[in-house]
Amino acid sequence: MITLEFVYALMGVMLAGIAIVNLRDSTSAKRYVNAAFWGLYSVTFLAGSHLPNLLNGLIVIAMVLVTTIGKLGGAPAEQSTRAEREASAAAWGNRLFVPALTIPAVTLLGTLTLKYIVIRGTPLVDPKQVTLISLGLATVVALIVGVVMLRPAASGPIVEARRLMDAVGWAAVLPQTLAALGAMFALAGVGPIIAGIVQRWIPLDTPIAAVTAYTLGMALFTVIMGNAFAAFPVMTAGIGLPLVVNHFGGNVTVAAAVGMLSGFCGTLMTPMAANFNIVPVALLEIPDEYAVIRAQIPTALLMLVANTAIMYLFVFHK
């Protein structure tokens, strides 16, 4: 059975390759720093599931120290000129889109079909992780299509991956670190403390106040946690269920569904949601690290108002 472990092994191999390309790049002043960073990250994919938790934690801390003390080097200089790429684009035409669009196409196909393939009683892929495994497999298929079509040097794919990965840098690891922070918050009981503060200090004696406290609380706590999933149990147990639903007689389905979406408004506004807001800044090579958040804040605030209005109008409707 193909499990996520297989996809993690692919990631580990790719990251190890990126570390080696960095190590062998004598033109880079940061070759050892970058090689150490991606090499350590590679270990968490290749061996992370088998290492003791403490060792994994120490590896992550080592990566953080490498980043802060050694300072990662950015992307290497482009090896191709714009004129070369334009000539190549003219020669290949729209066929260039084929490998790129192979990724979504195969992901879709895999998501829809792989769960039905059973060989001698064992499913071919882990049924719980079909989408992620399909995405992993799709990148491999796309790479094969791209290599067959473009016939690059053998080192081409990994050299190009290194160029992009070094451009993203430490931001690539931030989403996982934030997930780990969320786990620590949960361990330390941060959520119930916040819910207690809201209940004690904010007057919630009208339906509109309760609804607003719930939607705003979801958004604000999501801004802090970077994740609406972490905010939902806290705010729903603290405000949504006791006040909106039980005290004022609101409909639990409306409250929960729109409450979660109010949290998503918070996700659009916080650097803590790094994979949505910080990673693309690095990936698109934008200098202002809050550029994506700035583009999203007006939509997020208007949607928060819209969600509050939707909840208030329909949650008490019998």
Add this chain to the structure above:
Amino acid sequence: MLPLIGILVVVAGFGLRLNPLLVVTTAAVVTGLAAGHAILDVIAAFGKAFVESRSVAIVWLALPVIGLLERAGLKERARIVIARISVATTGRLLLAYLGVRQVTSALGLTSLGGHAQMVRPLIAPMAEAAAEHRLGELPDATRYRIRAHAAAADNVGVFFGEDIFIAIGSILLIRGFLDQNGIHVEPTALAVWAVPPAICALVIHGARLLMLDRSLTRTATPVATEHSMAALPQDDLVS
């Protein structure tokens, strides 16, 4: 109250613009210690959670093929294609992507879009090219603004689309949480209530994208008459 010190670390760290990786890791360790756990237990819990969330990194597997294609001129090709569609503007293109992203996410296909697979290689270059074609050579600040909007359209689309799909993580989380509290709700009922916010998001963000076109026209330098696309070699679509 003591565990809240971790939140202070985060706010102060981001405020001082320290390296976010350092800020977040420090906050995690401080929070664990403040809650009375031993340092080694805190590091172990941190490592465990880090390893368990590796699945968010799978998109990086797209980089080798995306890098190869970029080297072969993928972005340049995306620009040529968009320049040929005369009605294409940055705002309209991103509005179309927003709509497609919402609909595919509502069908559970959240992995079809994304910053690494779609935005960097295709959507952002196309959005830039549409503005370039209309307004001439763009200043860097405008380019960055368009790229940020390309990423934002992806985020808004997936956030306010995915909850219409009944088997998505957030719907499962809502059900699981309510079940623990002795309340049973149907996933389809939850999904139905994700539709009104989805429509609001399309209208609100869509209107902002169309306003982006007007704003780009206003900020475009009037002297920029030179067509950047004119420098590109012309070729046939079927080449």
